[in-house]
Amino acid sequence: MRKLTLTFLAAMLTASAATAATPMLVIHGGAGVIRADLTPEKEKLVRADLEAALKAGYGVLKNGGTSLDAVSKAIVVLEDSPRFNAGKGAVFTHDGRNELDSSIMDGATLRAGAVAGVHHIKNPVLLARAVMEKSPHVFMVGEGAEAFARSVGFEMVDPAYFRTDERWKQLQDVLKSEAKGQKAALGRMIHYGTVGAVALDQAGHLAAATSTGGMTNKRYGRVGDSPIIGAGTYANAKCAVSATGWGEYYIRAVAAHDICARHEYAGKSIEQAAKEVVIDLIPGLGGDGGVIALDAQGNFTTPFNTDGMYRGWVDKDGKIHVAILAD
Ligand code: ASP
Numbered sequence: 001m002r003k004l005t006l007t008f009l010a011a012m013l014t015a016s017a018a019t020a021a022t023p024m025l026v027i028h029g030g031a032g033v034i035r036a037d038l039t040p041e042k043e044k045l046v047r048a049d050l051e052a053a054l055k056a057g058y059g060v061l062k063n064g065g066t067s068l069d070a071v072s073k074a075i076v077v078l079e080d081s082p083r084f085n086a087g088k089g090a091v092f093t094h095d096g097r098n099e100l101d102s103s104i105m106d107g108a109t110l111r112a113g114a115v116a117g118v119h120h121i122k123n124p125v126l127l128a129r130a131v132m133e134k135s136p137h138v139f140m141v142g143e144g145a146e147a148f149a150r151s152v153g154f155e156m157v158d159p160a161y162f163r164t165d166e167r168w169k170q171l172q173d174v175l176k177s178e179a180k181g182q183k184a185a186l187g188r189m190i191h192y193g194t195v196g197a198v199a200l201d202q203a204g205h206l207a208a209a210t211s212t213g214g215m216t217n218k219r220y221g222r223v224g225d226s227p228i229i230g231a232g233t234y235a236n237a238k239c240a241v242s243a244t245g246w247g248e249y250y251i252r253a254v255a256a257h258d259i260c261a262r263h264e265y266a267g268k269s270i271e272q273a274a275k276e277v278v279i280d281l282i283p284g285l286g287g288d289g290g291v292i293a294l295d296a297q298g299n300f301t302t303p304f305n306t307d308g309m310y311r312g313w314v315d316k317d318g319k320i321h322v323a324i325l326a327d
Contacts, residue, residue, distance in 0.1 A: 245289010
Protein backbone atom coordinates (compact mmCIF):
# COMPACT_ATOMS: atom_id res chain seq x y z
CA MET A 1 0.00 0.00 0.00
CA ARG A 2 2.79 2.35 1.05
CA LYS A 3 4.69 1.42 -2.11
CA LEU A 4 1.58 2.10 -4.18
CA THR A 5 1.12 5.51 -2.55
CA LEU A 6 4.76 6.38 -3.25
CA THR A 7 4.43 5.26 -6.87
CA PHE A 8 1.29 7.36 -7.17
CA LEU A 9 3.05 10.38 -5.66
CA ALA A 10 6.02 9.93 -7.97
CA ALA A 11 3.68 9.73 -10.97
CA MET A 12 1.93 12.91 -9.86
CA LEU A 13 5.26 14.72 -9.51
CA THR A 14 6.38 13.58 -12.96
CA ALA A 15 3.08 14.72 -14.41
CA SER A 16 3.35 18.16 -12.84
CA ALA A 17 7.02 18.44 -13.87
CA ALA A 18 5.95 17.50 -17.39
CA THR A 19 3.46 20.33 -17.55
CA ALA A 20 5.79 22.81 -15.87
CA ALA A 21 7.71 24.14 -18.87
CA THR A 22 7.11 27.81 -19.59
CA PRO A 23 6.05 28.00 -23.21
CA MET A 24 8.27 29.94 -25.62
CA LEU A 25 7.81 31.02 -29.19
CA VAL A 26 10.34 32.71 -31.45
CA ILE A 27 9.70 33.58 -35.10
CA HIS A 28 11.53 35.17 -38.01
CA GLY A 29 10.35 36.80 -41.20
CA GLY A 30 13.68 36.58 -42.98
CA ALA A 31 17.17 38.02 -42.85
CA GLY A 32 18.49 40.45 -45.41
CA VAL A 33 16.24 43.36 -44.51
CA ILE A 34 17.74 46.35 -46.26
CA ARG A 35 17.78 49.41 -44.01
CA ALA A 36 17.13 51.80 -46.90
CA ASP A 37 14.06 49.83 -48.08
CA LEU A 38 12.33 50.01 -44.73
CA THR A 39 9.72 52.79 -45.00
CA PRO A 40 7.74 53.63 -41.85
CA GLU A 41 4.54 52.30 -43.51
CA LYS A 42 6.18 49.01 -44.42
CA GLU A 43 7.67 48.66 -40.96
CA LYS A 44 4.26 49.16 -39.36
CA LEU A 45 2.64 46.47 -41.49
CA VAL A 46 5.47 44.01 -40.99
CA ARG A 47 5.39 44.53 -37.23
CA ALA A 48 1.63 43.93 -37.18
CA ASP A 49 2.06 40.69 -39.14
CA LEU A 50 4.80 39.44 -36.83
CA GLU A 51 2.65 40.25 -33.80
CA ALA A 52 -0.33 38.44 -35.31
CA ALA A 53 1.82 35.37 -35.96
CA LEU A 54 3.17 35.44 -32.40
CA LYS A 55 -0.35 35.76 -30.98
CA ALA A 56 -1.62 32.86 -33.08
CA GLY A 57 1.25 30.56 -32.12
CA TYR A 58 1.47 31.58 -28.49
CA GLY A 59 -2.30 31.12 -28.05
CA VAL A 60 -1.77 27.45 -28.85
CA LEU A 61 1.04 27.10 -26.31
CA LYS A 62 -0.80 28.94 -23.56
CA ASN A 63 -3.75 26.61 -23.89
CA GLY A 64 -1.51 23.58 -23.46
CA GLY A 65 -1.21 22.85 -27.21
CA THR A 66 1.86 21.36 -28.86
CA SER A 67 4.92 23.16 -30.15
CA LEU A 68 4.18 21.55 -33.52
CA ASP A 69 0.76 23.24 -33.66
CA ALA A 70 2.25 26.53 -32.48
CA VAL A 71 4.91 26.71 -35.20
CA SER A 72 2.38 25.63 -37.86
CA LYS A 73 -0.11 28.32 -36.82
CA ALA A 74 2.48 31.10 -36.64
CA ILE A 75 3.85 30.22 -40.06
CA VAL A 76 0.42 30.09 -41.70
CA VAL A 77 -0.16 33.71 -40.62
CA LEU A 78 3.12 34.78 -42.25
CA GLU A 79 2.53 32.67 -45.39
CA ASP A 80 -0.85 34.38 -45.80
CA SER A 81 0.69 37.85 -45.54
CA PRO A 82 1.93 39.30 -48.87
CA ARG A 83 4.86 40.93 -47.07
CA PHE A 84 6.98 37.83 -46.56
CA ASN A 85 8.75 35.58 -49.00
CA ALA A 86 6.58 32.53 -48.24
CA GLY A 87 3.13 31.58 -49.51
CA LYS A 88 1.50 34.73 -50.90
CA GLY A 89 4.24 37.23 -51.71
CA ALA A 90 6.87 34.60 -52.49
CA VAL A 91 9.73 35.70 -54.75
CA PHE A 92 9.87 34.79 -58.44
CA THR A 93 12.13 32.34 -60.24
CA HIS A 94 14.17 33.46 -63.26
CA ASP A 95 11.31 32.41 -65.54
CA GLY A 96 8.68 34.23 -63.52
CA ARG A 97 7.07 31.53 -61.39
CA ASN A 98 6.69 31.03 -57.64
CA GLU A 99 8.25 27.79 -56.36
CA LEU A 100 7.63 27.16 -52.72
CA ASP A 101 9.62 25.13 -50.17
CA SER A 102 8.87 24.29 -46.54
CA SER A 103 9.78 21.92 -43.74
CA ILE A 104 8.77 21.08 -40.19
CA MET A 105 10.32 18.95 -37.43
CA ASP A 106 9.02 17.57 -34.16
CA GLY A 107 11.84 17.60 -31.61
CA ALA A 108 10.23 15.09 -29.25
CA THR A 109 9.99 12.29 -31.82
CA LEU A 110 12.47 13.43 -34.52
CA ARG A 111 9.68 13.08 -37.06
CA ALA A 112 9.98 15.51 -39.96
CA GLY A 113 8.25 16.51 -43.18
CA ALA A 114 9.29 18.69 -46.11
CA VAL A 115 8.20 19.80 -49.56
CA ALA A 116 10.01 21.65 -52.33
CA GLY A 117 9.13 23.15 -55.68
CA VAL A 118 5.35 23.32 -55.21
CA HIS A 119 3.24 25.81 -57.17
CA HIS A 120 -0.36 25.32 -56.07
CA ILE A 121 -0.23 24.94 -52.29
CA LYS A 122 -1.51 27.95 -50.33
CA ASN A 123 0.24 26.96 -47.10
CA PRO A 124 3.31 24.85 -47.86
CA VAL A 125 4.03 24.36 -44.14
CA LEU A 126 0.76 22.45 -43.79
CA LEU A 127 1.77 20.19 -46.67
CA ALA A 128 5.19 19.59 -45.05
CA ARG A 129 3.31 18.61 -41.93
CA ALA A 130 0.99 16.31 -43.89
CA VAL A 131 4.02 14.59 -45.43
CA MET A 132 5.27 13.99 -41.88
CA GLU A 133 1.96 12.80 -40.48
CA LYS A 134 0.18 11.16 -43.39
CA SER A 135 2.88 9.66 -45.58
CA PRO A 136 5.72 7.21 -44.96
CA HIS A 137 8.12 9.80 -46.41
CA VAL A 138 10.00 12.82 -45.13
CA PHE A 139 10.63 14.91 -48.26
CA MET A 140 8.48 15.22 -51.39
CA VAL A 141 9.02 17.52 -54.37
CA GLY A 142 7.16 19.07 -57.28
CA GLU A 143 4.32 17.22 -58.95
CA GLY A 144 4.60 14.23 -56.63
CA ALA A 145 4.21 16.47 -53.60
CA GLU A 146 1.16 18.11 -55.18
CA ALA A 147 -0.39 14.75 -56.13
CA PHE A 148 0.06 13.69 -52.51
CA ALA A 149 -1.52 16.97 -51.39
CA ARG A 150 -4.61 16.29 -53.52
CA SER A 151 -4.81 12.74 -52.20
CA VAL A 152 -5.04 14.01 -48.62
CA GLY A 153 -7.61 16.68 -49.43
CA PHE A 154 -5.56 19.85 -49.96
CA GLU A 155 -7.26 22.50 -52.03
CA MET A 156 -5.10 23.68 -54.95
CA VAL A 157 -4.74 27.41 -55.60
CA ASP A 158 -4.04 29.07 -58.92
CA PRO A 159 -0.34 30.07 -59.10
CA ALA A 160 -1.49 33.68 -59.61
CA TYR A 161 -2.53 33.66 -55.93
CA PHE A 162 1.13 34.02 -54.87
CA ARG A 163 1.94 36.99 -57.11
CA THR A 164 2.53 40.49 -55.77
CA ASP A 165 3.61 43.47 -57.86
CA GLU A 166 6.48 44.21 -55.51
CA ARG A 167 8.05 40.77 -56.01
CA TRP A 168 7.49 40.98 -59.76
CA LYS A 169 9.32 44.30 -59.84
CA GLN A 170 12.17 42.82 -57.79
CA LEU A 171 12.60 40.11 -60.40
CA GLN A 172 12.54 42.64 -63.25
CA ASP A 173 15.21 44.72 -61.47
CA VAL A 174 17.44 41.71 -60.98
CA LEU A 175 16.96 40.60 -64.60
CA LYS A 176 17.96 44.10 -65.75
CA SER A 177 21.17 44.08 -63.71
CA GLU A 178 21.88 40.59 -64.92
CA ALA A 179 21.46 41.73 -68.51
CA LYS A 180 23.96 44.51 -67.81
CA GLY A 181 26.37 41.91 -66.54
CA GLN A 182 26.27 43.11 -62.94
CA LYS A 183 26.55 39.62 -61.53
CA ALA A 184 28.37 40.89 -58.45
CA ALA A 185 25.27 42.88 -57.53
CA LEU A 186 23.25 39.70 -57.24
CA GLY A 187 23.19 37.42 -54.28
CA ARG A 188 23.45 39.54 -51.19
CA MET A 189 20.22 41.43 -51.72
CA ILE A 190 18.00 38.96 -53.44
CA HIS A 191 17.03 36.73 -50.58
CA TYR A 192 14.87 37.85 -47.74
CA GLY A 193 11.46 37.39 -46.21
CA THR A 194 11.62 33.65 -45.56
CA VAL A 195 9.60 32.78 -42.47
CA GLY A 196 10.33 30.42 -39.59
CA ALA A 197 9.28 29.52 -36.07
CA VAL A 198 10.64 27.56 -33.11
CA ALA A 199 8.58 26.73 -30.04
CA LEU A 200 8.74 25.04 -26.65
CA ASP A 201 5.44 23.74 -25.29
CA GLN A 202 4.28 23.12 -21.73
CA ALA A 203 5.23 19.45 -22.02
CA GLY A 204 8.83 20.60 -22.66
CA HIS A 205 8.78 19.56 -26.34
CA LEU A 206 10.46 21.61 -29.06
CA ALA A 207 9.50 22.03 -32.72
CA ALA A 208 10.79 24.05 -35.68
CA ALA A 209 9.44 24.98 -39.11
CA THR A 210 10.46 27.14 -42.08
CA SER A 211 8.72 28.27 -45.28
CA THR A 212 10.04 30.19 -48.29
CA GLY A 213 9.78 31.11 -51.93
CA GLY A 214 13.59 30.79 -52.08
CA MET A 215 15.70 33.44 -53.82
CA THR A 216 14.62 35.91 -56.50
CA ASN A 217 15.86 34.85 -59.94
CA LYS A 218 16.63 31.29 -58.83
CA ARG A 219 16.61 28.81 -61.71
CA TYR A 220 13.63 26.51 -61.70
CA GLY A 221 14.30 23.36 -59.72
CA ARG A 222 16.73 25.16 -57.40
CA VAL A 223 16.16 24.16 -53.78
CA GLY A 224 17.63 26.13 -50.87
CA ASP A 225 18.17 25.24 -47.23
CA SER A 226 14.64 25.95 -45.99
CA PRO A 227 13.05 22.58 -46.79
CA ILE A 228 16.20 20.60 -45.95
CA ILE A 229 16.08 18.99 -42.54
CA GLY A 230 19.36 19.78 -40.79
CA ALA A 231 20.16 22.80 -43.00
CA GLY A 232 17.22 25.22 -42.72
CA THR A 233 15.20 23.45 -40.05
CA TYR A 234 16.06 21.11 -37.18
CA ALA A 235 14.60 20.15 -33.82
CA ASN A 236 15.36 17.49 -31.24
CA ALA A 237 14.77 17.13 -27.50
CA LYS A 238 17.30 19.86 -26.66
CA CYS A 239 17.30 22.38 -29.46
CA ALA A 240 15.19 23.85 -32.28
CA VAL A 241 16.45 26.01 -35.14
CA SER A 242 14.97 27.75 -38.20
CA ALA A 243 17.34 29.50 -40.59
CA THR A 244 17.07 32.20 -43.23
CA GLY A 245 19.74 33.41 -45.58
CA TRP A 246 21.70 32.46 -48.62
CA GLY A 247 20.54 28.87 -48.83
CA GLU A 248 23.49 27.44 -50.71
CA TYR A 249 25.77 28.33 -47.78
CA TYR A 250 23.34 27.18 -45.12
CA ILE A 251 23.12 23.81 -46.86
CA ARG A 252 26.88 23.46 -47.07
CA ALA A 253 27.20 24.32 -43.38
CA VAL A 254 24.29 22.00 -42.43
CA ALA A 255 23.55 25.02 -40.29
CA ALA A 256 20.52 24.08 -38.19
CA HIS A 257 21.83 20.67 -37.20
CA ASP A 258 25.35 21.97 -36.62
CA ILE A 259 24.01 24.51 -34.11
CA CYS A 260 22.11 21.77 -32.24
CA ALA A 261 25.15 19.46 -32.34
CA ARG A 262 27.45 22.15 -30.93
CA HIS A 263 24.87 22.77 -28.19
CA GLU A 264 24.28 19.13 -27.36
CA TYR A 265 27.67 17.45 -27.81
CA ALA A 266 30.07 20.31 -27.18
CA GLY A 267 28.08 21.73 -24.27
CA LYS A 268 27.92 25.21 -25.82
CA SER A 269 25.07 27.52 -24.82
CA ILE A 270 22.49 27.92 -27.57
CA GLU A 271 23.72 31.49 -28.01
CA GLN A 272 27.35 30.49 -28.45
CA ALA A 273 26.50 27.54 -30.72
CA ALA A 274 24.39 29.70 -33.05
CA LYS A 275 26.96 32.50 -33.10
CA GLU A 276 29.72 30.10 -34.11
CA VAL A 277 27.75 28.95 -37.15
CA VAL A 278 25.99 32.17 -38.22
CA ILE A 279 28.69 34.72 -37.45
CA ASP A 280 31.99 32.80 -37.41
CA LEU A 281 31.49 30.04 -39.99
CA ILE A 282 29.04 30.99 -42.76
CA PRO A 283 30.30 34.53 -43.55
CA GLY A 284 33.76 33.01 -43.89
CA LEU A 285 32.41 30.79 -46.67
CA GLY A 286 30.88 33.85 -48.38
CA GLY A 287 27.28 33.43 -47.22
CA ASP A 288 24.99 35.52 -45.08
CA GLY A 289 21.74 35.19 -43.14
CA GLY A 290 20.54 34.41 -39.66
CA VAL A 291 18.74 31.91 -37.44
CA ILE A 292 16.37 31.67 -34.53
CA ALA A 293 17.45 29.00 -32.05
CA LEU A 294 15.77 27.83 -28.85
CA ASP A 295 16.82 25.31 -26.21
CA ALA A 296 14.74 23.09 -23.94
CA GLN A 297 15.15 25.52 -21.02
CA GLY A 298 13.57 28.32 -23.03
CA ASN A 299 16.84 30.18 -23.77
CA PHE A 300 16.89 31.56 -27.28
CA THR A 301 19.05 33.61 -29.62
CA THR A 302 18.51 35.37 -32.97
CA PRO A 303 21.94 36.05 -34.56
CA PHE A 304 22.30 37.37 -38.14
CA ASN A 305 25.00 39.07 -40.20
CA THR A 306 22.73 41.10 -42.49
CA ASP A 307 21.45 44.65 -41.92
CA GLY A 308 18.45 43.21 -40.16
CA MET A 309 16.24 40.20 -39.66
CA TYR A 310 12.49 40.43 -39.10
CA ARG A 311 12.00 38.61 -35.82
CA GLY A 312 9.81 38.36 -32.75
CA TRP A 313 9.34 36.38 -29.59
CA VAL A 314 7.04 36.00 -26.64
CA ASP A 315 8.94 36.20 -23.38
CA LYS A 316 8.44 34.12 -20.23
CA ASP A 317 5.82 36.60 -19.00
CA GLY A 318 3.83 36.30 -22.21
CA LYS A 319 4.92 39.70 -23.53
CA ILE A 320 5.30 40.11 -27.29
CA HIS A 321 8.51 41.59 -28.75
CA VAL A 322 9.27 42.44 -32.36
CA ALA A 323 12.60 43.64 -33.81
CA ILE A 324 13.91 44.34 -37.28
CA LEU A 325 17.35 45.93 -37.51
CA ALA A 326 20.47 45.00 -35.60
CA ASP A 327 20.07 47.86 -33.16
N1 ASP B 1 17.15 30.48 -47.22
C1 ASP B 1 16.24 30.76 -48.32
C2 ASP B 1 16.72 30.05 -49.55
O1 ASP B 1 17.89 30.04 -49.81
C3 ASP B 1 16.11 32.21 -48.60
C4 ASP B 1 15.93 33.10 -47.40
O2 ASP B 1 16.04 32.67 -46.27
O3 ASP B 1 15.63 34.28 -47.59
O4 ASP B 1 15.91 29.56 -50.29
